[in-house]
Amino acid sequence: MSGVRTRVAPSPTGDPHVGTAYVALVNYCFAKKHGGEFILRIEDTDAARSTAESERLILDALRWCGIAWDEGPDVGGPHGPYRQSERSEIYRRYADELVSRGQAFRCFCSEARLHEMRAAQRAAAEPSRYDGLCLTLSPGDVQRRISAGEPHVIRLRVPNEGLCVVSDLRRGDVEFEYRSVDMQVLVKSDGMPTYHLANVVDDHLMRITHVFRGEEWLSSAPKHLLLYSYFGWEPPKLLHLPLLRNPDKSKLSKRKNPTGILFYRALGYLPEALINFLALLANAARDGEDELMDLHAIVRRFEVEQVPVGGPIFDVPKLDWLNARYIRERLTPEALMDRVARWAGGPERLNRLAEISAPRIERLSDLAPLVGFLFSGRLALMRDDLRVAKLEEVEVRQAFALAIRELDALPVWDAAGIETVIKRIAEALGKKARDAARPFYVAITGSATSIPLFDSMELLGRDLVRERLRNALALLGTPSKREQEVWESLLASAQVPA
């Protein structure tokens, strides 16, 4: 097989996810195994949620994993640009082409009408699907409304009957009735394409031959196949990978578990171990085969036919075992200390740490106890440690619960942003910032007296902070759904300081 080209297409809307690394790894392995190319494309068509910071982190994280791409936004390539927000003109052209052929149409329906329509369909036990109202508009009507500046979207025209067969490399032929396939929006009212249009156009233009993506895309595959046929293009081979799961079998989510690649890096997992672990979830070891293997071996032994279809649980104890083996079997003492040094942070982080710590220590030996929490995993906290003056236990729980949520929404992770969040929460609780911050010191640093909180949190990193707050909260009792809702409305109604 030659000319193989695969891609991973993350959306820069948050912290790099281990699932992204998993999907990237499978695509990478297949391409490399067949002497092909692996492409990285940024799917940032959601202007509201995409951030440059997130894109940077994702590239960093994948690079840290040891996965290298042949073409991408940072390295360029013959089929660029590799950032969808920079390809708007291309999508517009193809969308127009579809509209002119009647394979897509302009839709002026209001959100309210669509909502009502869906509610009615659900009540009637019918599939949720655009009813085609705007399909009945005359060309003149459409022209008039566009001229009048009415906002509208472009939707994919989907047949009302017939069967769509999606051939999946592992699942075989999966059948969908067209009447259950929605007439998806292809171009939003802001002119940006949706994933559905952009990924099809890009995969074609970028000569992608195989698409290995998460299972969440299986049900929209018919729309994509329809687009390929409207354009007269040959679709790539499809394989829908299982979604990684939490130990409770639900889709791996950061609400329940650490999902960030950066979290595992911050905790001191080696990239080789993480990748090795994910590789085992894609292609399990055969009887008698050593499960410890480097990326070369992973690529060499990779078989698409062996990729599982059931969602595997991200089993941290197994990752721990692999990581331990790398530490003791693959690293010399020198190499280990070198890793530790690099893990502890570059000069920037260390200098900042020195600056903050210097005024607070009398002897060099005071340093380790003071900043040890920055280099630790889970803190050994007791419920009583979190008892503070001026705050009832329920208030502490509220503060933690709200902080976990609000901190996740912070676009940039720095002390200033964190400070805003904590102060806003203090206000919502009707407390002084100083009092409200106290339990956070304990949860984050393990002690009520420590280096400044906001800097500590920045230095610790978002993933570790989330994990510590979650642990502290669990110690006091994870809030019920009801509590969470009430508390969140409390925050929403509070005054927001500038």
Place this chain on the structure above:
RNA sequence: GGCGCCAUCGUCUAUCGGUUAGGACAUCGCCCUUUCAAGGCGGAAAGACGGGUUCGAUUCCCGUUGGCGCUACCA
């Protein structure tokens, strides 16, 4: 609610109609050992349920149940 995917030890999985259902992590016991790890040896641990097909089903088919995903002008 609708549509789709999935179903072997606690977890990841092997088995491609006939096996004492194999391996790995975790767990338990023993050995080694100044402690703790590591290491060695051993144990416990699985085919969701009900129908078919077949001489024979974990394996093929159907149903039930369960889990998961999608059901957005998010990806």
